[in-house]
Amino acid sequence: MAKKLAFLTIHGMGETEKDYYHILKQSLEKALGKDIWSTVHLEPIYYHSDLQEYQYNVWEKMRQRAPLSWQDLRKFMLFGFSDASALEHRATDDGSVYKKIQKSIIYSLKIARNQFSTNDVPIIILAHSLGCQVISNYLWDSHKNKGIWQQGSPDYPVFPPEQEDFLKLKYLRYLFTTGCNIPLFVAGFADIVAISKPNPDFKWFNYYDKDDVLGWPLKPLSPSYDLVVDKDIEIDSGNLWQSWNPQSHDGYWTDEEFIEHLSQVIKRLSS
Template identity: 30%
Template sequence: MADIVILAAPGMGAVDERFADPLFAALREGLGDDWSRLHCDTILCQAHLQTNIERVFEGMQKRDMDFLRARKFMLYGMAETAAQMGDIQQRGGNYEKTQQAIYSTLEKAAKAASDNAPVVLLSHSVGCVNLSNYLWDAQRASIGYGVWRDGGPRGVHRGSGRDLFLRLKTLSHWYTLGASNPCGAPGCRGTRYRR
């Protein structure tokens, strides 16, 4: 069983499931036998938006437009965040799907580590926004949207070790790399969170 959980969330752009592979490979090489003490995984928060973004971009290419690369940047950068916040109250909407992706990754980590294992987050750009929203919602006493609406997902006893882990109460460090938002998480100082 792992002692420490390290989760990485990418920034805006096309979803690349292997974006953190170089980081995890460097850790594996540097830690040697201690590598087995870690559970490393990626949080792909925007995967549910990928198909629609690609469809819109393909449609844009069929028209005679200048600055296509800049438009793609705006589509990936601005549309991802706007799409997730535009339906925050909707059950099963983009905001909830983003939080479900984070929650599912944490569930997988909880099975590989103990419920009190420290969690280290690494995030970039829009990944910072997604994790900040998740952390904020998960640690509120009452919330009316996202996966934590109505007390949270079913099947986890509120206040249990598993519940605390899934609510990121064991978060020990959070490193943001080019956050697109000022960190609003409790205890956050600039771009590094430490409990």
């Protein structure tokens, strides 16, 4: 069956496997049925390969030199917070980690675009945790010709001219964010400005759990966030052992309420 919709996922902070999206994929296929799911092209964005090798190197050095308590928590904090700090470090430099991550997004978008005969394909992006800041940066830069999109930059992507609107996400219809920590990146600024809507039909749904200390509502951030974010949706994320504590940060993509809402949106766009 012909593909009607591009659905891209982008992971969050911390140690991440390349197949991070598989449980989500199974849940959506079950909720939608094979006929509808066959009209969706799922393309994961995986940017952690630009960071993980260095993090493992530091982790092994630390473990070998001294015994450490709370190793799982330490490892999460080392990988997670070094992700966040590396993302913004010297972001405008040629070949920076920031720009390498943007190229990871371009790589996945190119694969997705090749599944369709035209540019004006509806796109859904689902981002989690740090991935929300990553995709927000990409949208900001692509619309303002910053980052890898700056003319004359050696990092400027190579692509067929007819694909530009797709790669700049001008047909992005829905942005779903879960456990979003954008407030951690903008809280130190006097003026907090959100991305602009890429098109009049664009909608942004942000999911958070009050027990998730890394997940925040977005509409209270500033007037521009209040305008561009359609809804902050509070859910009780995670299983019995996660939902009442900060581990709820890892439970959004298996939450039944969230899967149901995402499935309904996919049904509407693929019908």
